[in-house]
Amino acid sequence: MTETASRPTLEAVAARAGVSRATVSRVVNGGDGVREPLVERVRQAVEELGYVPNQAARSLVTKRHDAVAVVIAEPETRVFADPFFALQLRGISKELTAHDNQLVLLLTEGRDDHARVARYLAGGHVDGALVFSLHLDDPLPGLIQGAGVPTVFGGRPGWSDGTRDVVYVDSDNRGGAREAVRLLAGLGRTRIAHITGPLDQTSAADRLDGYREVMGVNEPRLVVESDFTPGDAERAMRELLDRCPDLDAVFAANDLAASGALRVLRERGRRVPEDVAVVGFDDMLPVAEQSDPPLTTVRQDIEEMGRIMARLLLRRLDRSVADEAPGGVVLPTTLVRRASA
Amino acid sequence: MTETASRPTLEAVAARAGVSRATVSRVVNGGDGVREPLVERVRQAVEELGYVPNQAARSLVTKRHDAVAVVIAEPETRVFADPFFALQLRGISKELTAHDNQLVLLLTEGRDDHARVARYLAGGHVDGALVFSLHLDDPLPGLIQGAGVPTVFGGRPGWSDGTRDVVYVDSDNRGGAREAVRLLAGLGRTRIAHITGPLDQTSAADRLDGYREVMGVNEPRLVVESDFTPGDAERAMRELLDRCPDLDAVFAANDLAASGALRVLRERGRRVPEDVAVVGFDDMLPVAEQSDPPLTTVRQDIEEMGRIMARLLLRRLDRSVADEAPGGVVLPTTLVRRASA
DNA sequence: ATGAAAGCGCTAACAG
DNA sequence: CTGTTAGCGCTTTCAT
Numbered sequence: 282m283t284e285t286a287s288r289p290t291l292e293a294v295a296a297r298a299g300v301s302r303a304t305v306s307r308v309v310n311g312g313d314g315v316r317e318p319l320v321e322r323v324r325q326a327v328e329e330l331g332y333v334p335n336q337a338a339r340s341l342v343t344k345r346h347d348a349v350a351v352v353i354a355e356p357e358t359r360v361f362a363d364p365f366f367a368l369q370l371r372g373i374s375k376e377l378t379a380h381d382n383q384l385v386l387l388l389t390e391g392r393d394d395h396a397r398v399a400r401y402l403a404g405g406h407v408d409g410a411l412v413f414s415l416h417l418d419d420p421l422p423g424l425i426q427g428a429g430v431p432t433v434f435g436g437r438p439g440w441s442d443g444t445r446d447v448v449y450v451d452s453d454n455r456g457g458a459r460e461a462v463r464l465l466a467g468l469g470r471t472r473i474a475h476i477t478g479p480l481d482q483t484s485a486a487d488r489l490d491g492y493r494e495v496m497g498v499n500e501p502r503l504v505v506e507s508d509f510t511p512g513d514a515e516r517a518m519r520e521l522l523d524r525c526p527d528l529d530a531v532f533a534a535n536d537l538a539a540s541g542a543l544r545v546l547r548e549r550g551r552r553v554p555e556d557v558a559v560v561g562f563d564d565m566l567p568v569a570e571q572s573d574p575p576l577t578t579v580r581q582d583i584e585e586m587g588r589i590m591a592r593l594l595l596r597r598l599d600r601s602v603a604d605e606a607p608g609g610v611v612l613p614t615t616l617v618r619r620a621s622a
Numbered sequence: 623m624t625e626t627a628s629r630p631t632l633e634a635v636a637a638r639a640g641v642s643r644a645t646v647s648r649v650v651n652g653g654d655g656v657r658e659p660l661v662e663r664v665r666q667a668v669e670e671l672g673y674v675p676n677q678a679a680r681s682l683v684t685k686r687h688d689a690v691a692v693v694i695a696e697p698e699t700r701v702f703a704d705p706f707f708a709l710q711l712r713g714i715s716k717e718l719t720a721h722d723n724q725l726v727l728l729l730t731e732g733r734d735d736h737a738r739v740a741r742y743l744a745g746g747h748v749d750g751a752l753v754f755s756l757h758l759d760d761p762l763p764g765l766i767q768g769a770g771v772p773t774v775f776g777g778r779p780g781w782s783d784g785t786r787d788v789v790y791v792d793s794d795n796r797g798g799a800r801e802a803v804r805l806l807a808g809l810g811r812t813r814i815a816h817i818t819g820p821l822d823q824t825s826a827a828d829r830l831d832g833y834r835e836v837m838g839v840n841e842p843r844l845v846v847e848s849d850f851t852p853g854d855a856e857r858a859m860r861e862l863l864d865r866c867p868d869l870d871a872v873f874a875a876n877d878l879a880a881s882g883a884l885r886v887l888r889e890r891g892r893r894v895p896e897d898v899a900v901v902g903f904d905d906m907l908p909v910a911e912q913s914d915p916p917l918t919t920v921r922q923d924i925e926e927m928g929r930i931m932a933r934l935l936l937r938r939l940d941r942s943v944a945d946e947a948p949g950g951v952v953l954p955t956t957l958v959r960r961a962s963a
Numbered sequence: 964a965t966g967a968a969a970g971c972g973c974t975a976a977c978a979g
Numbered sequence: 980c981t982g983t984t985a986g987c988g989c990t991t992t993c994a995t
Binding site for chain 1: 982
């Protein structure tokens with residue numbers, strides 16, 4: 282590794298081009314109001330010296346960092362077992378880089394990390410934050426709001442039931458669930474069970490709400506709480522089958538859970554979809570397409586969600602004044618019909 | 623959002639504590655050579671004002687950023703369909719934050735992005751880079767080496783066959799493959815097929831090598847190239863079955879491919895493991911444990927790989943001089959026995 | 964052991 | 980239009 286040999290500074294470029302630092306700075310930052318011949322000379326010098334602006338110095342004066350933090354708070358390891366965040370990150374990354382912003386990733390694993398993240402955000406290293414707070418009781422969102430950094434949340438934060446002016450992007454979990462259950466009902470199924478996700482997450486709670494809205498009557502025997510994992514969904518499915526041997530459909534809160542349900546159904550000799558129709562949620566391709574039978578499911582465009590979060594934040598950062606639509610953006614879902622229902 | 627109200631500076635703390643900026647700086651950075659009573663007073667002032675050092679200002683003088691870039695070059699979307707990178711990121715993140723370093727994530731999607739990444743790295747925003755270069759012909763690694771940033775690679779880079787002094791961390795793909803095939807052979811299987819990964823990736827190539835080493839004879843009819851996805855693995859499995867109807871085992875280059883193979887085997891009426899034994903690679907839990915039957919597979923500790931990469935890089939950064947063991951670190955794999963073989 | 968002062972590399976008034 | 984001049988907030992000699 283060659284010694285970094287202190288990269289050239291503005292000064293050096295200026296000398297080389299025979300102009301002042303200010304002029305070089307102008308050219309480097311867009312070249313407005315500098316006459317063509319000079320611009321050209323400076324460009325040349327920049328090229329020859331391989332000049333790259335020092336971001337630290339720039340930030341020091343502009344107070345801009347062109348960087349945003351992505352905070353993923355996830356106590357459970359589960360999250361990394363599905364491609365959810367990966368997709369979201371990709372969407373975010375695309376949008377951010379399209380606007381020359383860097384993505385600083387902050388993964389948290391527990392209470393200690395919370396303090397660290399709060400400190401980091403308060404330290405003004407980044408211009409804004411994109412936060413995924415999945416749990417109702419998560420203290421992180423509060424800390425972050427306290428840090429005074431413009432923030433957009435991924436998923437409806439549980440603690441902001443309408444009042445606070447948080448900005449968030451979410452899928453239409455409730456609407457999607459309604460669609461799923463309506464499909465099942467339209468198929469003539471009458472005993473439609475629901476395997477929920479962890480109800481301390483708004484996405485799971487909203488899906489349950491959607492289910493209930495369509496079902497009308499509240500039939501607790503048809504609902505069992507689970508945790509979005511296939512393993513626990515198997516347990517849930519068994520419980521459901523024991524309680525209601527005559528159920529003829531199940532709406533699982535996500536595809537992973539649906540795949541667990543499918544397994545139990547097969548093991549118990551129920552044919553899908555003939556005896557029991559199954560609908561999942563997410564349209565996580567590797568799971569939904571590869572399950573047996575392939576899953577009918579509610580698709581949400583995760584990558585797009587990420588992109589929109591980034592876009593919202595960037596817009597907020599641009600117009601320095603807080604403006605327009607503080608609330609939430611809710612993305613539509615679409616039903617994807619495959620073999621399981 | 624309250625106006626950021628310009629955070630307190632060192633100056634402010636100094637005033638408050640009745641000392642000089644230099645003293646505050648010393649305390650903030652460890653407090654060596656400052657007498658107890660003063661240290662206490664400064665600490666107090668820092669606390670009261672909620673002072674957080676401005677990283678940009680600090681970097682400007684120290685030329686240190688306490689940040690490292692993680693570059694994930696992935697032309698294919700496939701990668702995000704499995705939790706591989708997520709796990710690796712988590713390992714990296716843990717190690718990095720344990721040493722007060724930030725993680726800047728750079729995702730690339732094509733040629734344009736390469737230039738951008740190279741520029742970013744050359745721009746000296748980060749102290750080092752962790753790079754995942756999975757393809758033989760990837761130009762990125764070269765660009766990065768050119769940028770003169772200390773780098774550790776994830777996975778053996780294809781272009782560095784022994785010569786260049788690259789640092790990398792990899793699983794023992796070849797050894798793991800050998801173990802898998804030996805198990806199958808030990809089970810009395812004699813016609814062991816192999817579904818490979820994309821052979822322009824060293825991991826896939828190494829696994830194939832391991833397979834061949836144990837098989838001894840080169841029997842091309844038993845090997846078909848695939849791409850790590852379940853869908854294409856199905857195609858591969860069918861081809862294999864057509865060419866060698868009497869095969870009695872298959873070693874798939876990863877769990878996803880194994881799951882595809884399993885599906886075709888079932889569809890063709892072959893019992894697993896009675897008729898055909900199957901072994902995968904990765905031990906990607908949601909896939910390996912949930913497949914039917916559960917997969918016997920070669921486990922690699924992805925998270926640990928990430929952690930070690932970070933550790934290596936951090937060590938490199940500490941001792942400013944290039945020192946010791948430049949080569950590669952190869953992590954052992956372990957065979958996990960489940961029902962499929 | 965502490966303080967004074969000199970920049971780090973850049974942008975942003977302000978002159979000219 | 981271009982150059983001059985102040986700093987941005989911090990670390991780091993160098994005195995004291």
